Amino acid sequence: MCGIFGIHGHADAAALSHLGLYSLQHRGQESAGIVSIGVDGNARASRRMGLIGEGLADFGGMAGDVAIGHTRYSTAGSSTIENAQPVLARFKDGHIALAHNGNLINATELRRELEDAGSIFTSTMDSEVLVHRIARSASTAPEDKLADALQNVEGAYSLVVTIGDTLLAARDPRGWRPLVMGRLGDSYVFASESCALDITGATAVREVEKGEIVAVDREGMRSSFPLPRRESRKCVFEYVYFARPDSRVFGGSVDRARRELGRRLAREWPAPAADLVFSVPDSSNSAALGFAEESALPFELALIRNHYVGRTFIQPTQAGRDAKVKVKYNAVREVLDGRSVVMVDDSIVRGTTTRGLVAMVRAAGAREVHMRVSSPPITGPCYYGIDTPNREELIAANFSVDEIAGMLGVDSLGYLSLDGMLGAVPGGPSGFCDACFSGDYPTPPPADPQKLRFGCGC
Ligand code: AMP
Numbered sequence: 001m002c003g004i005f006g007i008h009g010h011a012d013a014a015a016l017s018h019l020g021l022y023s024l025q026h027r028g029q030e031s032a033g034i035v036s037i038g039v040d041g042n043a044r045a046s047r048r049m050g051l052i053g054e055g056l057a058d059f060g061g062m063a064g065d066v067a068i069g070h071t072r073y074s075t076a077g078s079s080t081i082e083n084a085q086p087v088l089a090r091f092k093d094g095h096i097a098l099a100h101n102g103n104l105i106n107a108t109e110l111r112r113e114l115e116d117a118g119s120i121f122t123s124t125m126d127s128e129v130l131v132h133r134i135a136r137s138a139s140t141a142p143e144d145k146l147a148d149a150l151q152n153v154e155g156a157y158s159l160v161v162t163i164g165d166t167l168l169a170a171r172d173p174r175g176w177r178p179l180v181m182g183r184l185g186d187s188y189v190f191a192s193e194s195c196a197l198d199i200t201g202a203t204a205v206r207e208v209e210k211g212e213i214v215a216v217d218r219e220g221m222r223s224s225f226p227l228p229r230r231e232s233r234k235c236v237f238e239y240v241y242f243a244r245p246d247s248r249v250f251g252g253s254v255d256r257a258r259r260e261l262g263r264r265l266a267r268e269w270p271a272p273a274a275d276l277v278f279s280v281p282d283s284s285n286s287a288a289l290g291f292a293e294e295s296a297l298p299f300e301l302a303l304i305r306n307h308y309v310g311r312t313f314i315q316p317t318q319a320g321r322d323a324k325v326k327v328k329y330n331a332v333r334e335v336l337d338g339r340s341v342v343m344v345d346d347s348i349v350r351g352t353t354t355r356g357l358v359a360m361v362r363a364a365g366a367r368e369v370h371m372r373v374s375s376p377p378i379t380g381p382c383y384y385g386i387d388t389p390n391r392e393e394l395i396a397a398n399f400s401v402d403e404i405a406g407m408l409g410v411d412s413l414g415y416l417s418l419d420g421m422l423g424a425v426p427g428g429p430s431g432f433c434d435a436c437f438s439g440d441y442p443t444p445p446p447a448d449p450q451k452l453r454f455g456c457g458c
Pocket of ligand 1: 241280283284345346347348349350351352353354386387388
């Protein structure tokens with residue numbers, strides 16, 4: 001997953017992108033970058049491994065009124081500076097810069113075609129394929145170049161792109177990943193989530209629609225729908241886990257979605273004899289509040305999260321993930337000792353976090369641990385931008401709910417049903433991609449899913 005940001009028509013474009021990326025840090029922590037287009041037409045890039053706050057950019061050298069930015073988490077083996085975005089390249093008409101959130105499922109084939117025709121790549125990212133395709137387009141208008149490049153590209157993409165000093169924002173025809181448009185005075189701002197508009201003082205105007213390309217230049221804004229129409233397939237996991245609760249994505253409130261997921265979970269899997277409810281902070285806070293409200297049980301802070309450690313899952317290796325569970329959480333004995341507790345998490349993927357947390361909660365004296373999960377069992381990999389490509393790694397793809405309860409060491413385990421989840425999210429129940437839960441993939445799976453690990457955009 002990744003976070004993307006773009007702004008056109010503001011004298012502090014690079015600095016505002018920097019600010020916006022702070023609010024998209026949760027979408028990717030491996031690398032960050034900004035490309036700024038100066039009034040002289042020159043493009044400058046600042047990219048680094050690690051977090052935004054760890055010293056990205058010398059903005060003195062990045063004056064300009066157009067900029068795009070990116071926060072990235074990658075799949076295994078590709079966490080290198082060469083793969084940090086935005087991608088920046090020169091071509092016959094000037095510069096192309098591109099930031100991508102999603103995963104192109106036919107990138108391997110597209111890349112081979114380009115390589116057979118002599119193209120040379122500088123990264124292992126799927127996103128670089130798009131830059132080559134833009135450069136090869138015979139069209140004149142920037143939005144037409146992008147439209148040409150996106151023909152026959154399958155998979156998930158929300159994009160911000162600059163061609164010359166035109167800013168483009170686009171979403172794939174199924175609309176897998178979010179992208180919102182806002183205004184800041186006369187400037188146009190685009191971001192993966194509305195929380196990145198809030199931090200810059202921009203006001204949300206609307207979503208970039210699925211299959212839409214928005215172009216912004218000195219003449220103003222233009223919209224077109226040049227891509228084949230497809231059924232909507234918004235990623236439901238954005239509501240379950242990924243987006244920030246203070247954001248609106250896909251036109252709906254993440255907080256409201258998660259509260260409702262928690263309420264429905266409480267109705268499907270009540271725990272009336274429990275003393276209290278707690279969340280696995282931060283991503284399940286809102287769902288746990290919903291569960292507690294619906295059950296009329298107190299909501300307590302039983303696990304404390306160290307905020308100086310990133311999302312456990314967003315670590316490219318298992319060794320990194322294992323070590324981080326203990327570093328990231330600690331239990332509050334005074335809350336847990338002798339109590340029967342409900343632990344709410346938004347999802348179980350590999351089970352690594354949960355197993356460690358249950359042991360921690362028991363060691364702090366909990367008498368009974370009832371685990372409740374505000375999404376269904378994850379039984380399949382995601383090919384559209386979430387880092388779960390191996391079925392073997394998914395605990396629910398390999399074990400029954402009872403077996404998982406035993407492996408985690410809980411007294412009971414309840415997952416929200418698929419219907420419960422789809423009924424809870426704004427705009428549901430149709431129009432979502434729930435493939436990782438249901439096995440209902442909107443595209444044929446890639447011929448070689450491992451190839452996706454050669455280094456996707458996100
Ligand atoms: P696991 O320990 O592998 O079961 O991971 C589950 C934990 O990671 C939960 O606390 C989730 O909030 C979080 N999580 C779930 N899915 C993802 C994801 N795709 N990327 C990052 N974190 C995730």
